[in-house]
Amino acid sequence: MDRLFGLFEQALWERGYLAMGGQIVDASIIQASRQRMTKEEKAQVKAGDIPQAWKDNPAKLAQKDREARWILKHSKARGDTKAIDIAVPFFGYKNHLSMDRSFGFIRKYHVTEASFHDGKALRWLLDHNNTSCVVWGDTAYRNEENEKFLAEHGFRSQLHRKKPKKKPMLASIQRANRKKSRIRVYIEHVFAAQKERMSLFIRTIGLERAKIKMALANFSYNMQRLIFWEIGKKGQRSQDKSDSHLRKCLIFRQSNDKSPPQ
Numbered sequence: 001m002d003r004l005f006g007l008f009e010q011a012l013w014e015r016g017y018l019a020m021g022g023q024i025v026d027a028s029i030i031q032a033s034r035q036r037m038t039k040e041e042k043a044q045v046k047a048g049d050i051p052q053a054w055k056d057n058p059a060k061l062a063q064k065d066r067e068a069r070w071i072l073k074h075s076k077a078r079g080d081t082k083a084i085d086i087a088v089p090f091f092g093y094k095n096h097l098s099m100d101r102s103f104g105f106i107r108k109y110h111v112t113e114a115s116f117h118d119g120k121a122l123r124w125l126l127d128h129n130n131t132s133c134v135v136w137g138d139t140a141y142r143n144e145e146n147e148k149f150l151a152e153h154g155f156r157s158q159l160h161r162k163k164p165k166k167k168p169m170l171a172s173i174q175r176a177n178r179k180k181s182r183i184r185v186y187i188e189h190v191f192a193a194q195k196e197r198m199s200l201f202i203r204t205i206g207l208e209r210a211k212i213k214m215a216l217a218n219f220s221y222n223m224q225r226l227i228f229w230e231i232g233k234k235g236q237r238s239q240d241k242s243d244s245h246l247r248k249c250l251i252f253r254q255s256n257d258k259s260p261p262q
Helices: 002-014 039-046 058-062 118-125 144-152 171-184 186-197 207-255
Strands: 023-031 069-078 083-100 106-113 134-137 156-159
Touching (some): 083 118, 083 186, 144 156, 186 207
Parallel strands (some): 023 134
Antiparallel strands (some): 069 083
């Protein structure tokens, strides 16, 4: 899949769709079929062991996904008077993406279990071929190690700043984060397209198969994005041709020629 992705990237460059304008990084949880396990079995799987009951039953072992993980996603729900903090459990894998700002193609991706922290995947997502050095991302990517890595490799960080513990966030930081969000939000459209239009859901067993499925989803999104740009180009050429003919007709009327231009 990496070779296929590389060939498509090369084709994009040949058609003029260079990675430009900087890059936006983010990750999204892709749910998988939930596994029914006891507390003891969960502890053994998390430690990297295989429960003895599964070893004794190969058919059952073949249907158990031992590489997907649980994660709690914190959010807010509307209450009667104020927002309520909630934690929603998800089971599956995580699709880490990097897209270029100008054309919106997925340039880099990395697949992990759902519990893998977003910030640790940053160095796998950075595209050194992008013509701009700017990197946008949410607060999950902002830490001292990542900031140092970006500076050492010639990138300029536009990662969101975190709220100080037990202190209000400065108004200047809030304004800066809102400004960054106007750009960073575009990568959410990619995840929305994959989950809504493609109904992306992992029904296979194991990380390797999940990688292939997510790679195909990323590749399919890029194909749709290329069609969007190509149709837009044809429409623009058609409009330019129509405008040119209209200008010729206006010139003909003004000069009172005998026959209209063809």
